[in-house]
Amino acid sequence: MxxxxxxxxxxxxxxxxxxxxxxxxxxxxxxxxxxxxEMTTAAANKKKLVVLFQRGAVDGLNMVVPYKESNYYAMRPTIAIKQQEVLDLDGFFGLHPAMAALKPLYDQGHLAIVHAAGSPDTTRSHFDAQDYMESGTPGVKSTTDGWLNRALQAELLRGKPSAFRAVALGAQIPRTLEGKVPAIALNNLADFSVGGRGPKAAxxxxxxxxxxxxxxxxxxxxxxxxxxxxxxxxxxxDPAQYQPAAGVVYPNTPFGNSLKQVAQLMKANLGVEAAFSDIGGWDTHQNQGNSNGQLANRLKDFSDSIAAFWQDMGTDAENVTLVTMSEFGRTARQNGTGGTDHGHANAMLVLGGPVKGGKVYGKWPGLENDQLNEGRDLKVTTDFRRVLGEAAYKTLGSKNLALVFPGYEVDPGDFLNFI
Structure with missing residues (x-):
C-alpha cells in the first residue's frame, strides 16, 4: 500500500x-x-452507534408487556397480550409475541430494555415531541441542531474524520443529525442519491x-x-449486488431494506460511526389489535429487521450499540375504537456486543390508577437523555455530555450501566 x-x-x-x-x-x-x-475515538475503537426512531409513538405497554400487573388487563380488555402468549423476560415483563426474533438476543445477553423511559416534557403533539427528542432539549424549540450531531462534536478527534462518519437512511438529514458535523442522507444505495437539508435529494x-x-x-x-x-x-x-451473511434474510420492507444498507455501509469499513434510521406506523388510535393485527405487524417488521441486522454484522456486532426510541408512549387504557391515544412513558431497546443485556432496566412506576401520570399514562422514571447519554459516552466516546444535552446534567455516575 x-x-x-x-x-x-x-x-x-x-x-x-x-x-x-x-x-x-x-x-x-x-x-x-x-x-x-481516519481516526476519531470511535473509529479507533471500531465502535458504531445505530439510532432507530419509532415515529408515531409506539405502545410500549404492548411492546414490553408488564404481564404481572392486574390493572394492565383491566384497562385493556380487548387489546392486552394474554399472559400465555407473552414471551417471558424476567417473570414480570415479557415481549409481544411478534417480537420473537429478539427473544434469543435477550436470552444471550445482547439485548437490554429500559422501561418507563421518556421525555419529561408533557406535550402530546407528535411533531413537538419528536423535535424535542431529536434535538435532545425537551421544551426548547430554539435548538438548531440534533443531539447525535453534538455527540459526534463531543467526541475526541484525532484527525480528519471520514465523510461517512454520520449516515442517515432517508431522503434528507434527520433532525437528530443536523449540526456542525457533516452528515450524509442516503435514500437508496442502489442509485446513491444523497439528500441535503431540503426536501429534494441532491x-x-x-x-x-x-x-x-x-x-x-x-x-x-x-x-x-x-x-x-x-x-x-x-x-x-452496483451496491444492489450486496449479499447479506449466509442465512440472513431481511424483511422486504422499507425498514428492513434500510437496516440492510446500514449493515452494508458499516461492513464496507468506510468510517461510519453513527447511523440513523426510522420506521413509522405506530400511531394506533383505532384497531390496534393484540397478539395479531396492526401493532403486531409493525412489531414483527421492526424486530425481524433488527435481528437480521445483528446477524448480518457477524463478529462486527461486538462493536455496535443500537438504541431505539419513540416520541412518547400510549395511554394505559384502551379507547373506544380498540386503540390507544397519546401517552407519556415508553420502552427503549438497547442492543449490542458490549450491552449487559438479559435485563429490564429502570424503575417501574406501576400501573394502578393512582400510579398513573395524569391518571392515564405510564409515568416517566428514566429520562431518555440518560439512556442516549450512556450510549454516546460509552460507544462514541462523547465525554462532554453538557454539550450533547445542554440544560440537563447527565452524570456518568447516574448511568443505568446497561453497557
Whole structure:
C-alpha cells in the first residue's frame, strides 16, 4: 500500500471487509488510506452507534408487556397480550409475541430494555415531541441542531474524520443529525442519491463537493477529492449486488431494506460511526389489535429487521450499540375504537456486543390508577437523555455530555450501566 499507483487485489482487499460493497478488483491505495484510516475515538475503537426512531409513538405497554400487573388487563380488555402468549423476560415483563426474533438476543445477553423511559416534557403533539427528542432539549424549540450531531462534536478527534462518519437512511438529514458535523442522507444505495437539508435529494457529486469545496485547506480539500472518488467508485460498483451473511434474510420492507444498507455501509469499513434510521406506523388510535393485527405487524417488521441486522454484522456486532426510541408512549387504557391515544412513558431497546443485556432496566412506576401520570399514562422514571447519554459516552466516546444535552446534567455516575 505504499504508492497511489499500486492496486489492491480482490483477495487482499477482502480483509478490509469492503468487497461485498465495492466489488471491484483493484482499488487505489490512496483511497483506502484516506477513507478508512481516519481516526476519531470511535473509529479507533471500531465502535458504531445505530439510532432507530419509532415515529408515531409506539405502545410500549404492548411492546414490553408488564404481564404481572392486574390493572394492565383491566384497562385493556380487548387489546392486552394474554399472559400465555407473552414471551417471558424476567417473570414480570415479557415481549409481544411478534417480537420473537429478539427473544434469543435477550436470552444471550445482547439485548437490554429500559422501561418507563421518556421525555419529561408533557406535550402530546407528535411533531413537538419528536423535535424535542431529536434535538435532545425537551421544551426548547430554539435548538438548531440534533443531539447525535453534538455527540459526534463531543467526541475526541484525532484527525480528519471520514465523510461517512454520520449516515442517515432517508431522503434528507434527520433532525437528530443536523449540526456542525457533516452528515450524509442516503435514500437508496442502489442509485446513491444523497439528500441535503431540503426536501429534494441532491446529486451525490453536488452534495459532496459542496461539503469540501469551501475549504481552503489543501489537505482537507485533497481528502475531500479522494472521498468523492471513493463514492464514485461505490456508485459504479452496483451496491444492489450486496449479499447479506449466509442465512440472513431481511424483511422486504422499507425498514428492513434500510437496516440492510446500514449493515452494508458499516461492513464496507468506510468510517461510519453513527447511523440513523426510522420506521413509522405506530400511531394506533383505532384497531390496534393484540397478539395479531396492526401493532403486531409493525412489531414483527421492526424486530425481524433488527435481528437480521445483528446477524448480518457477524463478529462486527461486538462493536455496535443500537438504541431505539419513540416520541412518547400510549395511554394505559384502551379507547373506544380498540386503540390507544397519546401517552407519556415508553420502552427503549438497547442492543449490542458490549450491552449487559438479559435485563429490564429502570424503575417501574406501576400501573394502578393512582400510579398513573395524569391518571392515564405510564409515568416517566428514566429520562431518555440518560439512556442516549450512556450510549454516546460509552460507544462514541462523547465525554462532554453538557454539550450533547445542554440544560440537563447527565452524570456518568447516574448511568443505568446497561453497557
Amino acid at each position: 505504499g504508492c497511489s499507483s499500486c492496486g489492491i487485489t480482490r483477495r487482499g482487499f477482502m480483509k478490509g471487509g469492503a468487497l461485498a460493497l465495492v466489488g471491484t478488483s483493484t482499488i487505489p491505495s490512496f483511497l483506502t488510506r484516506s477513507v478508512m484510516a 446529486p451525490i457529486s453536488n452534495a459532496f463537493q459542496s461539503m469540501y469545496d469551501d475549504s481552503t485547506d489543501s489537505l482537507l480539500h485533497g481528502t475531500g477529492e479522494e472521498t468523492f472518488e471513493a463514492i464514485k467508485m461505490l456508485k459504479a460498483a
